[in-house]
Structures are given as structure tokens and as C-alpha cells.
Amino acid sequence: MLSKRSLVGIRLNFQTLAVLLFMLIGVSAYAADPAVASSDEAIAAGKTVFNANCKTCHKLDQKLIGPALRGVSDRRDIPWIKAFIKNSQAVIASGDKTAVDLFKEYNNTVMIAHEFLSDADLDNVISYIEHGDKVDPAATVAAAGGEAGAAAGGGIPSEYLTIIVGVLVLVLLLILVVLGLIISVLTKYINKQDLPEDDKEFVSQKTDYAKILKSDGFIIIVTALVIALVAKTALDGLYSVGVQQGYAPTQPIAYSHKLHAGDLEIACQYCHTGVEIGRSANIPSPNICMNCHTHVQNVAGKEGISPEIAKIYAAVDNNQPIEWVRVHNLPDLAYFNHSQHVAVGGIECQTCHGEIQEMEVVGQHSSLxxxxxxxxxxxxxxxxxxxxxxxxxxxxxxxxxxxxxxxxxxxxxxxxxxx
Structure with a gap:
């Protein structure tokens, strides 16, 4: 029988472990700010608010007229963020050093007040800022499949499997800790008893790690972990089949959408003539390019034109099409009509293709x-x-x-x- 003192010792060790677990849970709960929700509903609602009120001056991951917003909840308190969004000038007028410095950094640009936004609207827009639209095609140019495809097509199953594996490992570690504490307490208790020499030798023996590594239990645990990781990798691979999010091939002519659609503000419909009247948006012919480049080249003859534009002249002179590399490619089993979405639905090009007016090299923005x-x-x-x-x-x-x-x-x- 165990003595009362030993039982108390075991109980204290278990209580210590329980306290540590509750502390870990508490820290995790504290770290996850409840105001920055990550649910799909909150992010979608926040994106609507952001696009209607913030998109003109702000981007999530890069500067525009104002600063990049991603991670703002780590840099500022949530109440401060909400107050600044509602009326930045009031916060600046109050003498808040952070607001004043921010105002000066961006050339005293006045941010429009948004007093009409509800507290729920502010929570949602902060959720979108922190958790929305994290895929950046420019940063994943070379990812035609692989990790980018897995992240795009298999985000949900991958996330669930990662959580499951993490929980299993955590449970295993907790079991090992508890068993270690129990063994330690019992060993100390038994060593104090009057035991035969054989029993004392058995109790005092050192752990044989080589034997543990060869044991059936250890082999079963390692095998289960390996199977789980292989299954996760296989599912990620299956979900990434046909997904080319981030694919941005080199084109035969270095055409810059940033220059044409962004700086020069040429409408997408001017070059992609079928987008409002048919299923396909159409890839522009060299003749469409020459509508402008016949006049914008301020040089005598063709000798002074850039090498890229010279390729357009060559295509026209030789009556040969430019062999553009297709970026967005739906499977044949799926029907998609551009005019139905653009002309009837009023969907902006950026909804599916991303901020196309900022891309030097076009990449597939959405998973499709x-x-x-x-x-x-x-x-x-x-x-x-x-x-x-x-x-x-x-x-x-x-x-x-x-x-x-x-x-x-x-x-x-x-x-x-x-x-």
C-alpha cells in the first residue's frame, strides 16, 4: 500500500500538471484576440467593407496612398484602430503621438472619417485585414503546382490534418509527462521501503533507451505518425492537381499590365474585346497593339523603337500571331462565360484576376x-x-x-x- 505522504505527492504532481495545462490554454486564449475573428463570414463581410471604403488608399501587404495594413492588430490596440478608422483627425487632434507621427509620415494626407461604420463592421474589416487575401501571385511566380497549389486547393483538409497531428503529438507528450511523474514518485516511495536486494536492484535500474526504441509501443507510435504525415502529403497532392494559383509564365513579349492598365488607365475591354459580348475575353491581336503604337512612337522609322515593341512590328509585317502563353486555363468539363459575369453580373476583372493593373508579369491570382x-x-x-x-x-x-x-x-x- 502507498503511504498517505506518497499519495499526497502524486496528487500534488498531477495538480501541478493541471495548472500548467490551464496556464497554456489561458495563454493561447489570450493570444487570440477575440476582436480579430478568422471565420469565413467575418472575413467576407470585412472584405465588402474594405472594398467600399478603404481600397482606394490602402492595400493589405504593400503601401499605396496609406500604409500596408496587414498586422495592424499586432502594432496597435484594437480600440485605437477602431477610433482611428472612425475619425483619424480626432485621434490626431487629441495629441496621440502614434497618430501624429503616422499623419506626418504620409505627408499630412487626411483620411476620410467613417463614423457611419458600426462596431461589427469594424470588427469584420479588421478580420479581413489580418486574415483575408493572403495569396500574392507575384511572390509565387514559380509555383505552378507544389506548395502553392496545395495551399490553394487543399487548404481546408491540410489545416484539419495538421491540427489532428498536432493534437496527437500534444496528447502523447502529456501522457509521457504524466507517466514520468508517476514513475518518479513511486520510485522514491519504494526506495524508502525495506526491500530484498533483488527488488532494490530492479527498482534502481537505469532506463535502457535502446530497448525502448526497439519496443512494440514505440514502433507503433512512430509508424502511426509516419502514416499520418504520408496521408496528409498525399491528400495535399490530390487537392493540388490542376490548381495553378501563382502561375506566371514568361511571355514572348514583356507586356506590362502595370504600365498599360495601371499608369495609362487603358480599360481591360479595349484589348480583351470579347469580355462583355462572349464566353472568352479574347487575347488581343497585334493590330490592336498597333492602334496605339503606330502613333506613340516618337521616332523616325522603326530603328528607334524598343526591342519588345519591335516584336509587335515583326508580327504585323510577317502576318504572324504573337504566341502568348495562356495563364488561366479551366478544365474542358467546366463552362464559364465572361459576358455573363462582366456585362450582366457587373463583376470587376480584379475579383477573379487580382490587382491586374499592378502586375508587371501576369499571374493566376485565384485558385479557380x-x-x-x-x-x-x-x-x-x-x-x-x-x-x-x-x-x-x-x-x-x-x-x-x-x-x-x-x-x-x-x-x-x-x-x-x-x-
């Missing part, structure tokens, strides 16, 4: 997976105002508290995209 499309159909509201085609649908949908969305007009039907 079926899950990505379905998620968009579930969240996107129908632009019904001024369109009589939707009047009857709006009337039928009037009993619902939610806005009319693509999913409500057949946007989730298989035959819409797989005909």
Missing part, C-alpha cells in the same frame, strides 16, 4: 477551383437595381431576410457549369 467558384456564388449578391429581368425573382425572394444571391437563382446547380 470548383469550391472557389461555389463560394463566390454563395456570397455574391445579384445586381438587381435597374434590371427588369430580375423583378420577378426579387418579388419571389421578398419573404427572405437575406439579399438575393447567385445561389438563389440556380448558381449552385451542377448543369450551370457542367453541361
Amino acid at each position: 477551383t470548383m469550391g472557389w467558384c461555389i463560394d463566390c456564388h454563395r456570397q455574391t449578391e445579384i445586381a438587381t437595381e435597374g434590371n427588369a429581368y430580375y423583378d420577378k425573382l426579387v418579388q419571389l425572394h421578398s419573404d427572405s431576410k437575406d439579399a438575393l444571391k447567385v445561389k438563389d437563382i440556380g448558381g449552385l446547380e451542377c448543369a450551370k457549369c457542367h453541361y
Whole structure:
């Protein structure tokens, strides 16, 4: 029988372990600021608020007119962020050093007040700033598959498997700690008893680590971990098949969308003529390029033109198409119509293609997976105002508290995209 003192010792060790666990849980809970939610609903709602009020002056991961916003909740307190968004000038006028320094750093540019935003709106926009749109095509130019594809196509299963493996490892470590404490307490207790020499020798023996490594239990645990990691890797690979998010091939002519669509503000529809009238957006022919370059080259003859533009002249003179490398490529089993989305739905090019006006080299911004499309159909509201085609649908949908969305007009039907 164990003595009362030994039982107390075991109990104290277990209590110590429990306290440590609660402390770890408490630290984790404290580290996750409840105001910065990471749910899909909060991020989607925050993106809507951000695009409507902040997008003109701010980006998440780089400077624009204002600073890059990602990580702002680590640099500032949440109440300060909300106060600054609502009325930055009031915060500056109060003498807040951080606000004053920020105002000076950005050339005294006045930020518009957003007093109309609710506290929920502010929580959502902070959620989007911290957790939304983290994929950057320019940073993953070479990732045609591999890690970028796995992250794009297999984010959910990969995340779940990582959590499961992490929990299993944590549970294993806790079990080992508890067993170690129990063994330590019992060893000390037994050593104090009057035992035969054989028993004392058995109790005092050192741990044989080589024997442990060869034991059935250790082999089973290692095998289970290896199987879990192999399964995770296999699932990541399966979910990345056909996903080319971040793919940005070198084109035959170094055409800069940043210069043409960004600096010169040439509308996408000028070059991609089919985007509002047909299924395909169309790749522009050399003749469209020459509509401008016949006049913008301020030189006599062709000798003074740049090597890249000379390639356009060569294509026209030889009556040969420019062999552009396709970036976005849906599988043949999926039907997509540009005009339905752009002309009817009023969807901006940037919704699917990212900030195209800032890309020197075009890369695939979105994953373009079926899950990505379905998620968009579930969240996107129908632009019904001024369109009589939707009047009857709006009337039928009037009993619902939610806005009319693509999913409500057949946007989730298989035959819409797989005909």
C-alpha cells in the first residue's frame, strides 16, 4: 500500500500538471484576440467593407496612398484602430503621438472619417485585414503546382490534418509527462521501503533507451505518425492537381499590365474585346497593339523603337500571331462565360484576376477551383437595381431576410457549369 505522504505527492504532481495545462490554454486564449475573428463570414463581410471604403488608399501587404495594413492588430490596440478608422483627425487632434507621427509620415494626407461604420463592421474589416487575401501571385511566380497549389486547393483538409497531428503529438507528450511523474514518485516511495536486494536492484535500474526504441509501443507510435504525415502529403497532392494559383509564365513579349492598365488607365475591354459580348475575353491581336503604337512612337522609322515593341512590328509585317502563353486555363468539363459575369453580373476583372493593373508579369491570382467558384456564388449578391429581368425573382425572394444571391437563382446547380 502507498503511504498517505506518497499519495499526497502524486496528487500534488498531477495538480501541478493541471495548472500548467490551464496556464497554456489561458495563454493561447489570450493570444487570440477575440476582436480579430478568422471565420469565413467575418472575413467576407470585412472584405465588402474594405472594398467600399478603404481600397482606394490602402492595400493589405504593400503601401499605396496609406500604409500596408496587414498586422495592424499586432502594432496597435484594437480600440485605437477602431477610433482611428472612425475619425483619424480626432485621434490626431487629441495629441496621440502614434497618430501624429503616422499623419506626418504620409505627408499630412487626411483620411476620410467613417463614423457611419458600426462596431461589427469594424470588427469584420479588421478580420479581413489580418486574415483575408493572403495569396500574392507575384511572390509565387514559380509555383505552378507544389506548395502553392496545395495551399490553394487543399487548404481546408491540410489545416484539419495538421491540427489532428498536432493534437496527437500534444496528447502523447502529456501522457509521457504524466507517466514520468508517476514513475518518479513511486520510485522514491519504494526506495524508502525495506526491500530484498533483488527488488532494490530492479527498482534502481537505469532506463535502457535502446530497448525502448526497439519496443512494440514505440514502433507503433512512430509508424502511426509516419502514416499520418504520408496521408496528409498525399491528400495535399490530390487537392493540388490542376490548381495553378501563382502561375506566371514568361511571355514572348514583356507586356506590362502595370504600365498599360495601371499608369495609362487603358480599360481591360479595349484589348480583351470579347469580355462583355462572349464566353472568352479574347487575347488581343497585334493590330490592336498597333492602334496605339503606330502613333506613340516618337521616332523616325522603326530603328528607334524598343526591342519588345519591335516584336509587335515583326508580327504585323510577317502576318504572324504573337504566341502568348495562356495563364488561366479551366478544365474542358467546366463552362464559364465572361459576358455573363462582366456585362450582366457587373463583376470587376480584379475579383477573379487580382490587382491586374499592378502586375508587371501576369499571374493566376485565384485558385479557380470548383469550391472557389461555389463560394463566390454563395456570397455574391445579384445586381438587381435597374434590371427588369430580375423583378420577378426579387418579388419571389421578398419573404427572405437575406439579399438575393447567385445561389438563389440556380448558381449552385451542377448543369450551370457542367453541361
